[in-house]
Amino acid sequence: MTYLHHVLDHLRKDLRLEWRSRDSINGMLFFALLVVVVFGLAFDPAGYPTTTRQISGGVLWVALLFASITALNLSWARELRNQVLEAQRMAPAPASALFVGKALANMLFVLVVEAFLAPIFIVFFNLHVLGNVWLLALILPLGTWALVVNGTFFAALGLRARNRELLLPLLLLPISLPALLAMVQATTGVLTADLDAIQINTWIKQLVGYDIIFTTICILLFETVLNAE
C-alpha cells in the first residue's frame, strides 16, 4: 500500500505540474495535429478512401510516437531544473515508484492528446471504420503504454547525456518496432476490416506481452539508471 501511495504522490505531482504549465500537452497536440494535417493534404483521402484507410493506422501511430517524444523529454527536464532529481534520489521512497508515477502521468497526457486528435483525424482522413470500433478502445491504451513506458525509461537513461533530445528517439524507435508493428496492424485491421477477429486478437496479445515484458524490465532497471553517474 505504501508503494501505491508513493506512485500516487508522484502522479499527482506530475499532473499538477502539467496543469500549471500545460507544456507537454500543448506541445504534443500541436505536433500531432501538424502531422495529421500534412499527411491529410499529401494523400488526398477523399479521392482514395481505401488507400487512406490502409495507411491511416500507421499515420496515427507515427504522429503519436513523434508527439510523445517531445513530452517524454520534457517530463524529466522538470526534474533536472533546480536539481530536484537529487532530492528524489535522497528520498527513501522506492525509485521505481517515481518511474511508475511518471509513466502513468505521461500515459494520461498522451491519452488526452488522442482524445482531441481522434475526431480531427477521422474528419481529415474521411474515415469510416469498417471493423469493430470498440477494439480501438483496447488497442489505443495498450499501444500508448508501450510507447510511454519505454519512452519514460529511455528519457531517464539519457538524463546525463549532452544530446539527450537526440538520444531518446535513437533508443526508443528501434526498441518500439515490435510494438509499433502490432499496434499499426491491429489498428489498420479494425479500420479496414481486412483482418478477422483472430488475427486482430493475435496482434493485441503481442502488444499485451510487449507491455508486460518491457514494464517489468523498466521497473527493475530504473533504480540503476537513476543512480548512474
Added chain:
Amino acid sequence: MPQEMSTAATTRPATLANAVQLDSVSKIYGSFAALRNVSTTFSAGSCTVILGENGAGKSTLLRVVAGLINPTRGSVTIFSESPHQQRRRMAYMSHSPMLYDELTAMENLTYFAGLHRSGGCACVGSPEMALRAVGLDPGLNRPVGQYSQGMRQRTSLARVLQSDPELLLLDEPFSNLDAASAQHMVELLADFRTWPVLGGGSRTILMTTHQTALAKPLADNTLTMRNGQVLGPEGGE
C-alpha cells in the same frame, strides 16, 4: 602539496559513535581528482563546518556522504551502513533549492513529506510547522518560481528539516540570504540540534560555507579543504 592526513573532526569523547566515516575516499573525474584519499570521521551529535576555496572539494565531499556520487576509491559509512541504506536518517540541502518552481512551498513540502512515508503514515514533521520555523507563511499561494532567492533557500531548509534528519548535510546554506535571514537560519540550526531524536541519539550537521563568522557559533569543529584533501582543523596541516 599538503601532506595527506586522517582527521578525527571532533573534539567530543571518542566513546561517541561515528555518524560518518570516510576511509581513503577519492573521487576522480577523468584526469581531475576532486577528492584525494580523504579519511576522516564525524562524531554523532557534532556540527562540523568545512571551509575551503572554490573547487577545494567541499561539495564533492558532501555529495559523497549523501550517496549522490560514488567514490572512485575508498568507502563511506553513515551510522555504520552505506549511505543508500541510511537515506531515511539524513537530508541534503545544496546550492540549488531542489524544489519545483511551479508548485507553492506548501505543495512542494507536502510532496516531499509523502516520499518519507513508511507503513502508511508520513513519519515526518508537519510541512506547515517547517515553513513557520523558517519564517515563511504556509498559506502563501505563490509558486516557488516567483520567490526571491532568499525565500527559496528558506523553503529548501524547511524541506530538509521536515524530514527530521539525524544527519543534516548543508552545502552553502547562507548563500543568497541577507544578514537577518542568515542569522535566523543559524539560530534555527542551533535549535534543530536540540530537537530530540526518536529512539535516542543526537543530531549531526556537516556544513560547507564561506561565511565562517556566521557558522562559528554553531561549529564544534572546523575542517579546511584544499585541492581535494582535508588539511585539518582551522587549516592546519
